Amino acid sequence: MMLEGKVAVVTGSGGGIGREIALAMAAAGAKVIVNDVGASLSGEGPTSATPAEQTRELIRQRGGQAEISTDSVADWASAQKIVQAALDHFGRIDIVVNNAGILRDQIFHRMTPEEWLAVIGVHLNGSFFVSRAAATHFRQQQSGAYVHxxxxxxxxxxxxxxxxxxxKLGIAALSKSIALDMARFNVRSNCIAPFAWSRMTSSIPAETPEQKARVAKIQQMGPEKNAPMAVFLASDAAKEVTGQIFGTRHNEIFLFSHPRPVRSIHRSEGWTPELIAEHALPALKTAFAPLDRSGDVFSWDPV
Structure with missing residues (x-):
């Protein structure tokens, strides 16, 4: 019962990874606010309380305590209501898990402003809004944990x-900034980069043999495999862990590096564009990051 006596808000917990995190936190003793607007994967169309209610019922069937919130993370006032739900139902808030998200995938040169703003609004703005709403309470009680x-x-x-x-890269920077700014209040902030087959990954194309093979690998990875790390990071056992980025891939756990200088070159006389091309480029380019993607880096089968 690593989270005994704590109250957690888990956004986007009507299904997938969010649901598994909410279930695991409840099993670890936390009282949980299950937040989900019940919208489509793209965030469009009608909303429904059913997904959140289903997660709440699962928690209650297993002996845990949970209530629901169907407010959106993507609006400042609405995000305040999500945190207030924890205070109204359980009297406090100790944990925020920023999991809510939508997808509107599009190749860059065809992406519309609406597709851009909708995704940024839920993922990045939503993570800020909910985190900021909880920050006042975390500061007052001199404790709290964020899992993004x-x-x-x-x-x-x-x-x-x-x-x-x-x-998603912005969320990593947001988490680091929270960790720096809130450390004086004993508040921690960490990230998880999860691997799992869920509604979010079900939109990955599976047309070519290569794509089908990639999807088959992801389908082996259940969303529940990401929940233990979230519970740990939210618990007092992780009191010395903040500002970090972890990856959870089936039975593997990764710690990600942060951008740091990898090579430097100095010229006492200074630089011209021509000198950069002649001297700096040859010295630096062997350390250039390759133009790879996630599937290229994590190319082995999960075990």
Whole structure:
């Protein structure tokens, strides 16, 4: 019962990874606010309380405590209501899991402003809005834990996901900033880049043999495999862990590096564009990052 006595808000927990995290946190003793608007994968169309209600019922069937929130993370006032739901139902808030997300994949030169703004609004703005709403309470009680869901699409790269990749890399930077700013209040902030077959990954194309093989690998990875790390990071056992980015891939756990200088070159007389081309480029280009994507880096089968 690593989360005994704690109250957690898990956004986007009506299904997939979010649901598994909510279930695991409840099993670990937390009282959970199950937040989900019940929209389509693209965030369009009608909304429904059913997904959140289903997760709440699963938690209750297993002896846990949970209530629902169907407010959107993508609006400042609405995000305030999500955090307020924890206070209204359980009297406090200790954990925020920023998991809510949508997809509107499109190749960059065809991406519309609407596709860009919708994804940024839910993932990046939503993570900020909910985190900021909880920050006042975390500061007052001198404790709290954030777990943000990032993605290798942002940390490494992927095709046709400029909006999603930008948001997910932005979440990693947001988490680091929260960790720096809130450390004085004993508040921690970390990221998980999960691997799993869920509604979010079900849109991956599977037309060519290569694509089908990639999807087959992902289908082996259940969303429940990501929940233990979320529970750990939210618990007091992780009191010394903050500002980090972890990956969870089936039975593997990864710690990701942060961007740091990898090579430097100095010229006492300074540089001209011509000198950069003649001297700096040959010295630096052997350390250039390859133009790879997540599937190229994580190319082995999950075991």
């Amino acid at each position: 869901i990032t993605s290798t699409s942002g940390l490494i790269g992927n095709f046709g996901q400029a909006n999603y990749s930008a948001a």
